[in-house]
Amino acid sequence: xxxxxxxxxxxxxxxxxxxxxxxxxxxxxxxxxxxxxxxxxxxxxxxxxxxxxxxxxxxxxxxxxxxxxxxxxxxxxxxxxxxxxxxxxxxxxxxxxxxxxxxxxxxxxxxxxxxxxxxxxxxxxxxxxxxxxxxxxxxxxxxxxxxxxxxxxxxxxxxxxxxxxxxxxxxxxxxxxxxxxxxxxxxxxxxxxxxx
Amino acid sequence: xxxxxxxxxxxxxxxxxxxxxxxxxxxxxxxxxxxxxxxxxxxxxxxxxxxxxxxxxxxxxxxxxxxxxxxxxxxxxxxxxxxxxxxxxxxxxxxxxxxxxxxxxxxxxxxxxxxxxxxxxxxxxxxxxxxxxxxxxxxxxxxxxxxxxxxxxxxxxxxxxxxxxxxxxxxxxxxxxxxxxxxxxxxxxxxxxxxx
DNA sequence: CACTCATTCGGACTAGAGTCCGGTTATGCC
DNA sequence: GGCATAACCGGACTCTAGTCCGAATGAGTG
Numbered sequence: 452x453x454x455x456x457x458x459x460x461x462x463x464x465x466x467x468x469x470x471x472x473x474x475x476x477x478x479x480x481x482x483x484x485x486x487x488x489x490x491x492x493x494x495x496x497x498x499x500x501x502x503x504x505x506x507x508x509x510x511x512x513x514x515x516x517x518x519x520x521x522x523x524x525x526x527x528x529x530x531x532x533x534x535x536x537x538x539x540x541x542x543x544x545x546x547x548x549x550x551x552x553x554x555x556x557x558x559x560x561x562x563x564x565x566x567x568x569x570x571x572x573x574x575x576x577x578x579x580x581x582x583x584x585x586x587x588x589x590x591x592x593x594x595x596x597x598x599x600x601x602x603x604x605x606x607x608x609x610x611x612x613x614x615x616x617x618x619x620x621x622x623x624x625x626x627x628x629x630x631x632x633x634x635x636x637x638x639x640x641x642x643x644x645x646x647x
Numbered sequence: 648x649x650x651x652x653x654x655x656x657x658x659x660x661x662x663x664x665x666x667x668x669x670x671x672x673x674x675x676x677x678x679x680x681x682x683x684x685x686x687x688x689x690x691x692x693x694x695x696x697x698x699x700x701x702x703x704x705x706x707x708x709x710x711x712x713x714x715x716x717x718x719x720x721x722x723x724x725x726x727x728x729x730x731x732x733x734x735x736x737x738x739x740x741x742x743x744x745x746x747x748x749x750x751x752x753x754x755x756x757x758x759x760x761x762x763x764x765x766x767x768x769x770x771x772x773x774x775x776x777x778x779x780x781x782x783x784x785x786x787x788x789x790x791x792x793x794x795x796x797x798x799x800x801x802x803x804x805x806x807x808x809x810x811x812x813x814x815x816x817x818x819x820x821x822x823x824x825x826x827x828x829x830x831x832x833x834x835x836x837x838x839x840x841x842x843x
Numbered sequence: 844c845a846c847t848c849a850t851t852c853g854g855a856c857t858a859g860a861g862t863c864c865g866g867t868t869a870t871g872c873c
Numbered sequence: 874g875g876c877a878t879a880a881c882c883g884g885a886c887t888c889t890a891g892t893c894c895g896a897a898t899g900a901g902t903g
Contacts (some may be wrong), residue, residue, distance in 0.1 A: 460899055463851060487889060489711045498853025502890065564767045571760045597835075598828040605805030605832060606816070609797075612803050617771045618797070632794040636801060639793075640835060654882065656869055683859060694883025699861060 463505075469495040470502055474512060482560040488566055489511075510573065513566035517559060521643070524555060528586060541593035542641045546634040547584065553630045556615045564612035574611070575604075583607055594641040602640050609633065654750065659701075667689040670708060671832060675777040696720055704766075706769065709762035713755060715776050724782060737789035738837045742830040744782065745802070749826045752811045769809070771800075777830035779803055790837040798836050 459467075471528045473495035488509065492502050506512040514521075533539035534547040556563050557575040574580055584603050591599035608614075610633070618624045624632075655663075669691035673682045684705065688695050702708040729735035730743040732812070752759050763770040770776055783799035788796075792798060812819045820828075 460850065466852080486890090490851090499855095499891085500853055500893080501851075504851075508891070509717070519669055529888070563742055566768065571764065571809045572813050572817065575809070575817070577883070600818075601805075601828040603826070604810060605801065605829070608804040608807065608810050609801030611804065613771070614768045614800060617768050618800070619766065621771070622796075629797070632797040633801070635793055636798055636836065637839070640832065642835070658869070659881065662882080684861090685859070688883090690879095695861085696863080696883055697881080700881080704861070 458606065463568055464598050466495070466501050467495045467496060467505055470512075471515060474516060478562070486607075508569060509567040510566050512579065513562050514579070517566060519554065520559070524551065525579075525582055527551075533588065538618055541590040542638055544635050545590040545594070545641055548590070549610070549634050549637045550630040552583070552610055553615065553633055554555075554626060555594075556610060556612055557619060557626045560616045560619070564616065567612055580607070591641050593641045596641050605641060606637055609636075662693050662697050663701055665693060665710075666701065667711060670835050671712060671738070671749075674712075674758070677790075679761055686728050693748070704765060706762050706765040709758050709771065713758055713762060716751065720747065721775075721778055736832055737786040741783065741786040741790070741833050741837055744786070745830050745833045746826045748779070748806055749811065749829055750810055750822060752806060753815060753822045753825075756812045756815070762811065763808055776803070784831070787837050791839045794825070800832055802836060805832075 466638055472492065473489045474486075477494055491498070491500050491512075495502075500510070506515055526549065527535050529559045530536060535551060537544075539547070553580060566577075584600075584607060585604035587606055588599045592603050596602060615629070618629055619626065663761065670682075670687045671688055673690055683697060685695070687708075688698050689799055691698075697707070723731050724744065726732060730739045731747060733740075735743070762773075780799050780803060781797075783802055784795045787795035787798050805825065811825070812826055
C-alpha cells in the first residue's frame with residue numbers, strides 16, 4: 452500500500468517523501484488528532500489525490516510511517532538473537548515477543564491506533580497483522596497449546612493500540628507492569644491444558 | 648446515553664420511539680452498512696438534532712437498540728440460574744459467560760460493531776463494557792488467576808464484534824467451534840499458574 | 844531532439860457524521 | 874384557562890475523509 456512499485460517515476464518518489472515528511476512533522480508538532488489530511492497535503496505542497504493514490508487512506512499513511520520500525524521488529528524476530536529470534540524455547544520467544552510488542556505499541560500509541568482505525572476487520576487483514584498472528588500461532592502450536600489460531604488472535608486483540616492506550620492512560624498502569632502481566636498471560640495461554 | 652431522563656416530555660418520548668423503530672426497520676431491510684443517519688431521521692420524521700441529542704452519536708444509537716438484549720443477559724448473570732448465574736464454580740461461570748457472549752455477538756455482529764465503532768477507547772468506557780469486565784475480573788480473581796484485570800480485558804478484547812466477525816465470516820469458523828475454543832481459552836486463563 | 848503514451852498530479856466534488864441556534868411546544872403554577 | 878419557562882425540535886451548517894477526471898509531465902524510442 453505504501454510501498455513504491457518496482458519502478459517509480461521521479462515526481463512520484465519526490466511527492467511520497469514530501470507527504471511522509473510533512474505528516475511526520477505535523478504529527479510531532481500538534482499531535483495526530485489535531486492534524487487533518489488537508490493539513491498534510493497543504494504542508495507537503497501536493498494535491499489530495501496524490502496522498503490517497505499513494506497511501507489509500509488514513510490508515511495506510513500511518514502504516515507507511517510505522518513501516519521502518521515494523522520491519523526492524525519483524526527482522527529481529529526472523530533473524531535476530533534469542534529469545535526474540537529463533538533458538539529459544541517457544542514460550543520464551545512468545546513472552547519476549549509480547550514484551551517487545553507492548554513496548555512498540557506504547558511508544559507509538561497514536562500512530563498505531565491510526566493504522567488500526569478503519570473499516571471493521573481491516574486491522575486483521577493487514578499484512579503486518581498476519582505476520583504477528585502467524586508468529587504467535589506458530590509459537591503457541593509449538594508449545595502444545597490448544598486452539599493456537601484462536602489464542603493468537605485473542606492475544607493480539609489484547610495488544611491493540613486502543614487497549615494498550617486505555618491501560619496506560621486511563622488506568623495508569625506502567626508499561627513495565629503491563630509487559631509483565633501480559634507476558635504472564637501469554638505464558639499461561641501457551642501451556643498445555645491441565646486435565647482434571 | 649440512550650436512557651430517558653427521570654421525567655421525559657411526551658414529545659421527546661414519542662420521537663425516541665420513532666427513531667428506534669425506524670432504525671430497527673431500516674437496518675433490517677437494507678443491512679446496517681447501507682443506512683445513513685439521514686435515512687433514519689427521514690424515515691422517523693424527525694430532525695437530525697433530535698437524533699443526536701438523544702443518542703449522542705452512531706454508537707449510542709446502536710447501544711440503545713441493543714439495550715434490551717444486553718439487560719436481559721446482564722440479568723441472567725446477576726440473578727439467573729447457574730452456571731451463568733451465581734452458584735456455580737467461577738471457572739464454570741466464566742466459560743458459560745464466554746459461550747453466551749460469543750452467541751450474543753455472533754447474532755448481532757453488525758449492531759455490536761456499530762456500538763463499538765467510535766473514538767478510540769470509547770468501547771472500553773461504556774457502562775456495559777465495564778459490567779462485562781468487572782464480571783470477568785471477579786470470576787478470574789475468584790479462580791485464583793494472576794492479573795485478573797488485565798486478563799479480563801484481554802479476554803473481552805478477543806470478543807469484539809470485529810474479531811468475532813472476522814472468525815466467522817473471513818475464516819469460516821462456526822459459532823459452535825468458536826464458542827468451544829474461546830471457552831477453553833478462558834478456562835486456561837482462569838487456572839492458576841503452573842510453577843516450574 | 845521530437846513524439847508518444849502511460850503514469851501521475853491536484854483541486855473541485857461528494858457523502859456522511861456531528862454541531863448550532865432560532866423557533867416551537869409541553870408542563871407546572873397561578 | 875392563561876402564563877412563564879425550561880425543554881425540545883429540526884434543518885441549515887460545518888468539517889473531514891475519500892473520489893474523480895481533465896491537465897500536465899516523466900520516460901523511453903527513433
